[in-house]
Amino acid sequence: MVKTASTMLPLGTQAPNFELPDVVSGQTISLSSFAGKPLLVMFICQHCPFVKHVKSELANIGKDYAASNLGIVAISSNDINKYPDDAPEQLKVMAEEAGFLFPICFDESQEVAKAYTAACTPDFFLFDADHKLVYRGQLDDSRPSNGIPVTGKDLRAAIDATLSGKSVNFDQKPSIGCNIKWKPGNEPSYYN
Numbered sequence: 001m002v003k004t005a006s007t008m009l010p011l012g013t014q015a016p017n018f019e020l021p022d023v024v025s026g027q028t029i030s031l032s033s034f035a036g037k038p039l040l041v042m043f044i045c046q047h048c049p050f051v052k053h054v055k056s057e058l059a060n061i062g063k064d065y066a067a068s069n070l071g072i073v074a075i076s077s078n079d080i081n082k083y084p085d086d087a088p089e090q091l092k093v094m095a096e097e098a099g100f101l102f103p104i105c106f107d108e109s110q111e112v113a114k115a116y117t118a119a120c121t122p123d124f125f126l127f128d129a130d131h132k133l134v135y136r137g138q139l140d141d142s143r144p145s146n147g148i149p150v151t152g153k154d155l156r157a158a159i160d161a162t163l164s165g166k167s168v169n170f171d172q173k174p175s176i177g178c179n180i181k182w183k184p185g186n187e188p189s190y191y192n
Contacts, residue, residue, distance in 0.1 A: 003176055003177075003178075004119050004120040004176070004177060004178065004179035004180075005119065005120065005174040005175070005176055006119055006120060006123050006124075006136055006137055006138075006174035006175045006176075007117040007118075007119045007190050008136055008137070008172070008174055009116065009117050009125065009133060009136050010133070011133050011134065011135075011136075011170070012132050012133060013132070013133040014131060014132060014133075015031055015039065015041070015125075015127045015131035015132075015133070016031075016112070016115035016116055017030065017031045017032075017115075018030060018031055018075070018105075018107075018112040018115070019031075020075065020105035020106060020107055020112060021088075021105060021106060022103035022104065022105055023088040023089070023091045023092045023095065023104055023105065023106055024092050024095050024096065024100075024103065024104065025103065027103070029073055029103045029105050031131065033071070033073075034071030034073070034131075036129055037069050037070065037071040037129060038069060038070050038071065038126070038127060038128050038129050038159075038162045038163060039070070039071040039072070039073070039126070039127045039131060040061075040070060040071070040072045040073070040124065040125070040126050040127075040155075040159065041073055041075065041116065041124075041125040041126075041127070042058065042072070042073070042074045042075070042122055042123070042124050042125075043074075043075050043076070043077060043113060043116070043118040043120075043121055043122065043123040043124075043180065044058070044074050044075070044076060044104070044121050044122050045076045045077075045078045045083070045085075045086040045091075045121045045178075045181075046076070046085050046086050046090045046091055046093075046094045047078075047083055047085035047086055048121045048122075048177060048178040049144050049178070050120070050121060050122060050143070050144060050176065050177035050178055051121050051122050051177065051178075052144075053142065053143070053144045053150065054122060054139050054142070054150050054152075055094070055098050056098065056150070057139065057150045057151070057152045058074070058098070058100070058122070058139075059098045059099045059100055059101075060152070061152055061155070061156070061159075062099075062100055062101040062102045063099070063101060065159065065163075066101050068163055069129075069163065070159060070162075070163060072101075072102035073102060073103050073104075073105060074095075074100065074102060074103070074104040074105070075104070075105045075106075075107050075112060075113070075118075076091050076104065076105070076106055076107065076121075077106075077107035077110045077112065077113035077118065077180055078121075078180060078181040079110075079181045079182060079183045079184075079186075080108075081183070082181060083181050086181070088106045091104050091106060092104075110180075110182060110183060110186055113180055113188075114188045117188070117190055118180055119179065119180060119190065119191070120175055120176065120177035120178060120179055120180065121177045121178050121180060122139060122175055122177050123136075123175050123177065123180075124136065124137065124138070124139060124155055124175055126155070126158050126159060126162060126168070128162055134158065134161075134162055134168045135155070135158035135159075135162070135168050135172060136172065136174075136175075137154060137155075137172040137173050137174055137175055138154050138155070138172075138173045138174060138175040138176065139152050139154060139155045139175065140152055140153045140154050140155070141153075141154075141173075143176060154172070154173065157169065158172075179191070
């Protein structure tokens with residue numbers, strides 16, 4: 001596993017549009033599905049040890065904010081030819097087993113990941129109700145094998161501030177995870 005950090009897209013960036021299939025419901029999910037709501041976009045996958053490490057907390061965030069105005073969508077963009085564990089049917093199993101209450105979409109073309117400058121799994125992007133970026137970075141300080149408990153404190157603090165109309169702390173640490181598995185020849189310019 002190659003440790004890769006978030007690109008740290010500039011704060012204030014407008015959320016790029018997307019239109020992707022939800023692997024569980026089969027419905028098309030788009031940016032407009034969350035019109036007028038703050039939105040958390042998470043790039044995840046099924047096979048990555050970093051995602052496996054935080055999967056339960058992602059499910060908890062979905063449950064804890066289900067009654068709020070927060071929209072949540074997970075997106076997987078990995079090359080399924082080389083990483084078949086990240087194919088839509090495997091993502092569906094993961095979503096059902098973990099109890100995700102949010103859609104998990106498959107970005108087959110990898111264009112949505114590029115539009116968001118997603119670099120790793122997990123990679124988090126939180127937008128306000130106008131869909132302007134207010135947070136990008138880590139869930140918390142926990143990593144596989146570092147002994148720090150998974151709490152989601154960094155992301156939860158940003159969500160709570162956004163939902164209460166407060167400013168999100170500008171001191172944001174990049175997420176760390178496995179690099180997105182780009183299809184050969186499809187690597188974006190920001191990929192190391």
